[in-house]
Amino acid sequence: MSRDAILARIRRHRPAEAALPDIHAPAFITYQDRYAQFATLIAGLGGHALTLAPGQTVREAVDTHWPAQGRVVDTTQAIHDEAASPHDWADVDIAIVPGQLAVAENAAVWVSQDALAYRSLYFLAQRLVMVVPRDALVDTMRDAYARVGFAEHGFGSFISGSSRTADIEQSLVMGAHGAMAALVVFE
Amino acid sequence: MKDDSIRHPAAAREFLADRERARWHDSAIWWVRQKRDAQMAQLPEWETLRTMAEQIKAHTLSRLDEYLEAFERKAEENGVVVHWAADADEHNRIVHGLLAERGVNKLVKSKSMLTEECGLNPYLEARGVEVIDTDLGERIVQLRHEAPSHIVMPAIHLKKQQISELFERELGTEPGNFDPTYLTHAARANLREHFLSAGAGLTGVNFAIAETGGLVVCTNEGNADLGSALPPLHIACMGLEKLIPRLEHLGVFTRLLARSAIGSPTTTYTSHFHKPRPGGELHVVIVDNGRSEILGREDFYQSLRCIRCGACMNTCPVYRRSSGYSYSYIIPGPIGSTLGPSRDIRKHASMAFACTTCASCDNVCPVRIPLSEQLVAQRARAWQTGALPAGKRAAIGALGVLTRHPALFALAGKTLRKVFPILPAGLAQDNPYSRPGRALPEMPAQSFREWWLQNRKKP
Amino acid sequence: MKIGLFVPCHVNELAPEVAIATLELLEGYGLTVDYPLAQTCCGQPQFNNGDLKGADRAAGRFAEVFAGYDYIVSPGTSCVSHVGAHTPDALSKTRSRVYELVEFLQDVLKVERLPKPVYFPHKVSLHQSCHGLRLRAHATPSERMLPYQSRLERILALVDGVSVVYPQRRDECCGFGGSFCVDEPEVSVAMGEDRVDGHAATGAEFIVGAEPSCLMHMGGVIRAQDKAIRPLHIALLLTGRGGA
Numbered sequence: 065m066s067r068d069a070i071l072a073r074i075r076r077h078r079p080a081e082a083a084l085p086d087i088h089a090p091a092f093i094t095y096q097d098r099y100a101q102f103a104t105l106i107a108g109l110g111g112h113a114l115t116l117a118p119g120q121t122v123r124e125a126v127d128t129h130w131p132a133q134g135r136v137v138d139t140t141q142a143i144h145d146e147a148a149s150p151h152d153w154a155d156v157d158i159a160i161v162p163g164q165l166a167v168a169e170n171a172a173v174w175v176s177q178d179a180l181a182y183r184s185l186y187f188l189a190q191r192l193v194m195v196v197p198r199d200a201l202v203d204t205m206r207d208a209y210a211r212v213g214f215a216e217h218g219f220g221s222f223i224s225g226s227s228r229t230a231d232i233e234q235s236l237v238m239g240a241h242g243a244m245a246a247l248v249v250f251e
Numbered sequence: 252m253k254d255d256s257i258r259h260p261a262a263a264r265e266f267l268a269d270r271e272r273a274r275w276h277d278s279a280i281w282w283v284r285q286k287r288d289a290q291m292a293q294l295p296e297w298e299t300l301r302t303m304a305e306q307i308k309a310h311t312l313s314r315l316d317e318y319l320e321a322f323e324r325k326a327e328e329n330g331v332v333v334h335w336a337a338d339a340d341e342h343n344r345i346v347h348g349l350l351a352e353r354g355v356n357k358l359v360k361s362k363s364m365l366t367e368e369c370g371l372n373p374y375l376e377a378r379g380v381e382v383i384d385t386d387l388g389e390r391i392v393q394l395r396h397e398a399p400s401h402i403v404m405p406a407i408h409l410k411k412q413q414i415s416e417l418f419e420r421e422l423g424t425e426p427g428n429f430d431p432t433y434l435t436h437a438a439r440a441n442l443r444e445h446f447l448s449a450g451a452g453l454t455g456v457n458f459a460i461a462e463t464g465g466l467v468v469c470t471n472e473g474n475a476d477l478g479s480a481l482p483p484l485h486i487a488c489m490g491l492e493k494l495i496p497r498l499e500h501l502g503v504f505t506r507l508l509a510r511s512a513i514g515s516p517t518t519t520y521t522s523h524f525h526k527p528r529p530g531g532e533l534h535v536v537i538v539d540n541g542r543s544e545i546l547g548r549e550d551f552y553q554s555l556r557c558i559r560c561g562a563c564m565n566t567c568p569v570y571r572r573s574s575g576y577s578y579s580y581i582i583p584g585p586i587g588s589t590l591g592p593s594r595d596i597r598k599h600a601s602m603a604f605a606c607t608t609c610a611s612c613d614n615v616c617p618v619r620i621p622l623s624e625q626l627v628a629q630r631a632r633a634w635q636t637g638a639l640p641a642g643k644r645a646a647i648g649a650l651g652v653l654t655r656h657p658a659l660f661a662l663a664g665k666t667l668r669k670v671f672p673i674l675p676a677g678l679a680q681d682n683p684y685s686r687p688g689r690a691l692p693e694m695p696a697q698s699f700r701e702w703w704l705q706n707r708k709k710p
Numbered sequence: 711m712k713i714g715l716f717v718p719c720h721v722n723e724l725a726p727e728v729a730i731a732t733l734e735l736l737e738g739y740g741l742t743v744d745y746p747l748a749q750t751c752c753g754q755p756q757f758n759n760g761d762l763k764g765a766d767r768a769a770g771r772f773a774e775v776f777a778g779y780d781y782i783v784s785p786g787t788s789c790v791s792h793v794g795a796h797t798p799d800a801l802s803k804t805r806s807r808v809y810e811l812v813e814f815l816q817d818v819l820k821v822e823r824l825p826k827p828v829y830f831p832h833k834v835s836l837h838q839s840c841h842g843l844r845l846r847a848h849a850t851p852s853e854r855m856l857p858y859q860s861r862l863e864r865i866l867a868l869v870d871g872v873s874v875v876y877p878q879r880r881d882e883c884c885g886f887g888g889s890f891c892v893d894e895p896e897v898s899v900a901m902g903e904d905r906v907d908g909h910a911a912t913g914a915e916f917i918v919g920a921e922p923s924c925l926m927h928m929g930g931v932i933r934a935q936d937k938a939i940r941p942l943h944i945a946l947l948l949t950g951r952g953g954a
Contacts, residue, residue, distance in 0.1 A: 067335035070491065070539045074316040077547030082309035084496065085302070087503055092296050105516060150481050150528065151447055169294075169506070170516035181529050184480035187473045187520075205517075206502035218329055218465070218525025222505070224517045227473040231388035231404065233411045234279050235431035240387055241439055241446070242473025242520070264896040273900065281879070288852065297855035566853065568883045572900045605894060607887025607901075608758060609840035614853035627758060634760030643889070647756055651764040654751045654771065664723040680934075684892055687899035690933040692724045692926050699717050699726035703745050707733075 087206065098168035098201045099250070106171035109225025110238040111246035113171075115198060122195050122249050126160060129247055130191060133157055139180055140195050150184035159189035159243075165200040166248065167208045167222070173248055174212050176220030183219050187227075192243035194223065198250040253398045255579045255598050259605040263573035267687075272410075277571040279407060284565040286514020287615065294506070303503045305619040308556035311461075311494050312546065318461040318494045319537065325464025326535060329526045334536045339369035342538045346371060346453065346486055349534055350380055353484060355450030359442075361468070361475035362386040363455030364402050364559060365488050365538060367581050371453075383445045385474040387438055394421050400575030402582055403512050403561035408574050442474070452478030456489035456535070457558070458504060462497045465525045466535065469508060469518040476520055483531040487524070491537050492555040504558060507617035512560035545593050550628040554589045556618040563612035563622055569605050578602050585612040589625040592632065600638040603629035661700055668694045714779035715745045716808070718752070718786035718922070725922045731945040732785040732811050738825025738949075739815075743783075748775045754792035758888050769797040773804040781818060782808040785945050787842035787921040788888075795845055810846060811945055812861050812920055824868050828950045831871035834942070835914035836862050837905075837928075838881045839921035848920065852880045862920060862944060869947065877908035886927035902931040909939055916942040916952065 095101040103113040116125055122140060127133075134157030137145045147153055161180075163173035173194040175186060186192060202208050205222075214220050227242030238244055267273050291297045311318055323333045336342035342365075350358060358380055360366065372382045372393075384393040388405035392398065394417055399405030406414070411429045418424040424437045446452075454475040458467040466487050468475045479485040495504065501521075509518045527533035546552050564570045564584030575583035580591025580599050588606065591599035603626050610623040633639045653660045671679070671694045685691055697705075713736060717729040736743045753768025772793065776782045782804070784790050790810045797805060815821045838860070842848035849860035866874055885891070885901025892898075906928050909917045917939055919925055925941035932939060942952050 066337040066341060066539070070335055070337060070537075070543060071316050071319065073539070073543040074319070074491075074546060077543055077552075078315070079309075079313050079546065079549075079552050082306065082313045084310045085306040087303055087307075087499065090296060090299050093294060109515075109519070149530075154443075154447060172517050172521065182480065183528065184477070187476045187480060204502070205505050206499070209499050209502040212498075214463075214465075214523065214525055217527075217529060218523075219528070220523045221476070222517065222521040224519055224521075227471070227519055229387045229435060229472050230513070231386070231391065231406055232414055232431040232434055233409075234282060234404075234407075235411075237432045237435040239439060240435060240472035240474070241385065241442060241477055260894045260896075263894060267896045267900050270900070274904075277904070291853075291855050294855070568885065568901050569894070569897055572897050572904075604890070605897075607840070607883050607885060607890045607898075609883035609887070610844040611840070611851070611853055611881075611883070614844065614851050627760075630758065630760035631762050632760070634762070639760065643759060643893075647759045647761050647764065650751065650755055651761065651767065654753070654756075654764075654768045657748050657750050660719075660750045664719065668723050683895050685930075685934065687896045688934050689895070689899045689902060689927070689930040692930060693933075695724065695726055697726060699722045699729040700745075700747065702726055702730060703747075707745070 092204050092206055093169065094203050095168045098203060101168040102166060102171050102201060106225050106248060109171055110228055111171065111225035111248060113248045113250065115250045122160060122251065125249055126158065126193055126247065130158060136160065137185060139177060147182050150182035153182065153185040153188045156185065156189040158191045158193060159185050160193040160195065161186065163194035163196040163248070165202060165208060165211055166196045167202055167205060169204045170224055172222035172224040174208060174220060174222055176214055176216045178215040180216055183216060186221070186223065187242040189243055191245050193247045193249060195249045195251060253579065253581050257577065257579040259573065259577050259601040262577035266574050266577055267572065273572055276408060276574055280565050280571045283514055287511055287562060287565065290510035290514050290516060300503055300507055301617055301619050304507055304617055305556065307495060307500050307503060308618050311496055312492070312552060312555055315491070315494065315546065318496060319491060321461040322459055322464055322494060325462070329464050331464065331526065332532065332534045334534060336536055336538045338540050342369045342488065342536055342540065343371050343374040345536050346488070347375055347378055349484065349486060350451055353450065355380070355484065357381045357383065357445070357449045358451050358453055359383050359385050359445055359449040359478040359482070360453045361455065361470060361478050362389055363453070363488055364582060365455060365490050366453070367398065368540065369538070383442070383449065385442050385446070385478055386472060387435060390438060390442065391417065398581060400583070401561060401564055402559055408576065446477045446481050449482045451484035451486060452482045453486045453488065454479055456487050456493050457508065458495050458501060459489055459493045460498050461494055463525060465523050467501060467521065467523050469521050471519045473520050476522055479524065480528060485527065485531065485533045486536065487533070488536045488538060491539055491542050508558060508560055511562040511615065511617040541594055548593070551589060551593050551625060553620050554586065554593065554625060556620055557586050558618060560617055562615040562617065566611045566615045568609065569607065573605070578605070585622040585626065586620070589622060589629055592629040596629065596632050596636050597638045600633040603633060664698060668698065711741060711781065712779045713741055713743045714776045714782045715743050716749060716776065716782050716784040717745065718784065718789040720926065721786055721922050724926060725943070727951070728785050728922050728943045728945055731949040731951055734949050735825065735945060736783065739819055739821065746775050752789045752793050754789055755888060757792060757796050766798055769793070769801055773801045776804060780807065781814065783811060783814045784808070785811050785922060785943065787839055787846060787848070788923060791841040791845040810842065810920060812865050813846065815865065816861060824948055826950060827870065828948060829870045830947060830952055832916060833873045833875060833914040834916045834918040835875050835877055835909040835912045837884065837909065837917050837919035837924060838862070839919055839924045840883050842920055843881055862918070865944070865948065875912040875914055877912055879908055882908070884924045884928055886924050891927055899931060902928055903935070906931050906937055906939065910937060914939065916940050918942050918944055918947055920944050
């Protein structure tokens, strides 16, 4: 009911037509070394970036970075734990998930996977590992949005570092509600 | 909810009575402005991005009905249920209806200024729903029974000692432990229980994409993500101005939002929702509540471009020295001082005058809203509607008369100049102008006009 | 070249020496300057308090009084910015002829020296007044990602011995704000104190700016609170009156 009244009021009050800009026309910042930019930035955002050594597996890299572990769920593997409800991920210590691309300007990783039923894994895990192909590192969010896809039940998220807050006297604290720490592994 | 009988000058006087605390408030927020500047300095395309963001929003507003319909169509195709609310009351009824139909008695909420505007929390609480604000700052002010004092940093007015005392009382934390990390992690443990036991999660919306029917929610804490990923019901509430035409436009807005808001290159989580989670429901409530009226006002519709970053507050020298609680409308600072008076000029007129017209807000606004012009235009509405204090109206009226009569004008000036120096010393200091620590101007013996007549006027 | 001197009300009554210095400076370049006696108020107070009709009437008067001049020059940046930006479109010819003093020296006269050499061996902290800064592009505001420039800095390069510094918050408002200074005296004074302290923290002896009202307001704070730094209008400095 209200729908039609609201839309009618908007039609009556439409401001003068304004054109859309071409957001692809201007040159935006590019980074000579995207990896260095990404790695430097994420270090200040509660995260860490590394590149796999030749022959090293993701799991080996994670074990070295975080030796003491509780429950680990690795959805980059074909066979991994499943959850019957989103609450079942509440006790996960480390989640290892695939990231589809990474962004140099803000250290964000795009996460959206079709094999995962409950995305709560990303946010309940105490520590989050995102595994990204080294060649999927772009300069800016403009480049990123040209490449994102929504594989996971229409969900996808850019995740940059760890969950954090500065709500108490502007003091930056890692681990507000989501992951206390983040690791981005480029392979 | 906020007390809308607040008048800015009186409330600011009270806030400034504790000058040390006011200084701390000022520098805490200025720190965020500096972080914003540092982020800007790293992007050569900063001004181009602002112009693009302005243009995209201006375009969207010029076809808002079409984009809303397109959004609705796509969202419904994706299995999202779309509701429309004409006003705050309808919004609250819709949300409560969704909860009541499913027997939900606990709701976890992430930050939404819209629900503050609509007074959702007290509405639901009166009907037996437990509402848990999950953004740390919002949780703090909720436990203190206060409104947010800033739209991005709701508890910026509080010192850690106060938060420690609050958490000791409410969450059982150690007395005297003021460590922000300790306090934050105590809240994390407590709120996690609420996330896991809530029957529904409510989030705000930063952007709604007409092209895909998707919603974007940005947080640093991840509270919107937990609140929407765990409970079976996700309700997203949005003002109808949140639309953008295409997914690719996020490549402009997400670059500006966190840099402007908190001086960070991005928020930790920029999450895109298109469908309900498996086994769950996703409902979106599109709210008008006066927005379509503002759209029709030539002077003010640009305020609908706002993406609620709060940068105008952080740069505002008056806001920093008076705090969010000196403003009568739920959104304080420059953007609130046009949105509030647009809604009710009589209630919120004092906000439009809580401004020196320094125009710094115009320059930080990522969507280039001419805020200082809007505030002055709101003063004109105050003048026209009689919402102005009587003394001010009379003074300006008198000035108008003098302006038309040069001789009278000169006489009035001279009288002022001659009377001030012979005022009793007490009166010269104990007047509203001087009381806070400012001397009256020194009165020269001769005006320039008199000097000119004596020295330069040709016979 | 016919030049009409526009002296804002508060300068006329409270800071006549600033108008005298402005006149002397212009005359120093060999110009004939007239001060039309019929001038009153430009209408900014009415405009800023919502009395748009009153403001338009004042603007109309202003345009009539200054109709016969090629240029209208003033030591008051804020009033100039009002006439330049907020008067009715019908007065566009007046708008385009009105200049703040430093703008006029740089953009019209294109001066490369001062009429009389000025030696001012002092450290001065520049006060970029908001309306000059953000409405008249007197300098690049710190909020914008644009190449840096400053008119006041450029004109002070013509003075011998002076050293120019900026306060930490380069262009924060001083809290004057026209009728704001009486509507919100506590906030206004708190801003003024912070601004004066910021300028003083640079070690400068003078706060130099191009807007008399900001300087007057900060001067009131300085006198009431017995601070050492002194406000100084740029016209006084450029005519060698600053050393007192």
